[in-house]
Amino acid sequence: MSAQVRPHPPDNDHSAPAEKRLRLQTDEVDLPTPSISITDPDLHHDQVQPKKHLKKAKKKPKHKLPDPYSSDDVLWRDVVSLLGEQDVARMTAEGTQWDAPLGFRDELEVVVSRLSSNGDALALAPEPHSPWVIVAPFALPGETIRVRVYRSSRLHSFADLLDVLSPNSELRDSSRVTCKYFGKCSGCQYQMLPYEKQLGIKRDVVIKAYQNFSNLPASAVPTVLPTIGSPKQYHYRTKITPHFEAPPKKARHDQGSNPTDGIKPDWLKIGFNQIGKRTVMDIEECPIATPVLNEAMGPIRENIINNIWSYKKGVSLLLRDSLDASTSVDADATTVDILSAQLEKHVCITDHKATVREKVGNKYFEFPGHAFFQNNNSILVPLTDYVRDAIFPASSPGFKQPTHLVDAYCGSGLFSIMLSPHFTTVAGIELSADSIKFATHNARLNNLPEGKCTFRAGDAANIFSVVSDFPREHTALIIDPPRKGCDANFIEQLLAFRCQTVVYVSCNVHTQARDVGMILERMKSVGEGGTRYVLESLRGFDLFPQTAHVESVAVLRLVEGGI
């Protein structure tokens, strides 16, 4: 029996490396630059050259290894785990780990063993190709699938899914798929899965990240709590960035200066990247985006079609869901009361410089269209409440009530402002001067007492000199860095600052695991004052339903005594 899976057309061009292919969540997947090196023996073997071979070392390496903590690196750990250390060690010693037993466009049947943390299915290649791993999208554990190989890497080959020959009926429910592009678009991976299963898979991603990337003993990592689901599982995404290419030379030549008359030329695709390809696919609606973004898509597409000949370069569009911010808010009139009167209408913002307005709980946030803001508004109250409850545990004997909050990587002030009623003093820092301007504005917009929240632009590590007079035992630190995580300087200063509670929120659990591992490990040797951090709790939040992404929240608490 075949399941409803749309096969790829036969003309796939898979020449692009996976990391170059844009995904829908482009802002969440800025690939990490490693700030702390890891000790993968294989990496060292291939990259560190003895001095006498310096000349050779300058040559481009034959095989490019993935950047540490990149999605390819995460996949590599999954591949090793599936093959087993023994086979991997043997093939590494034999130098056969790059010798793919399968060629371009080879077709084969495989049984899916498990999912990778990136959401792809992993299967062991059958004899005579084993040991080797096949990586394919949109398939589930236990399923027999037919695939076609398009690219090979170290110990694994990437393949298109051609057909699901025997679906896993306990997991796959094709009736759940609401998007006509699912199976081709690179934005979503899990629409065929019941939501509870998606949450379970994301919990496993958090568990695996700490096993593979934290360097911590199992005893130092608490049982990962169940993933908190998103109140909205569709129509939640408040920002999308579809893109399109400029007219190809030939089309320009053929068309001359004739207008399109509103008819979309065949070569013009406005949308997101196809799975496994560098090419854009045409997308007229996106069911994970909010209704106002979907409504705006039609007129925006029409405008591009009518004016396509004026584009000399490809364009990445911005569509952002905003409460109606068209009325300018002057400093004296910025009260929540005034806003409440005008607000509940949603509009689509397309200008990077325009002001976007969102409401979270009873607070309002404004920020520039180009700036970072969490993309799933529906889960922000549960998320910020969770962080608040972690900082103020219900009953903990001898617990010193926090009064001061440090918000590192604060953006336009989400955590600072949401949690401000619970603190006397709040200090935030953020690299983007624009976001800081808005964080300060947002404190006023929400009528916070003057001087309670202070925000400054700069590198996160600079915050520690600013808050050196905060009472450490009454201070909580929230960290919410970009995907690359914190740098070593920040972690060193955090260890010296040593406040009572650290809540680490991250959209990349792999760099979070690295950083938390580093904090706990370094604490052993720093040891000042007889205190150390423990990882008290760990859980995922599903900010990105239908996709393989997960937000992870780690709570670190300072405790007395050694290990």
Ligand SMILES: C[S@@+](CC[C@H](N)C(=O)[O-])C[C@H]1O[C@@H](n2cnc3c(N)ncnc32)[C@H](O)[C@@H]1O
């Ligand atoms: C994941 S966002 C979190 C923003 C905010 N906490 C929120 O939830 O809206 C990470 C933020 O870190 C900022 N950032 C990146 N590198 C930084 C650095 N070295 N120091 C301070 N902020 C940085 C980015 O500009 C971005 O606003």
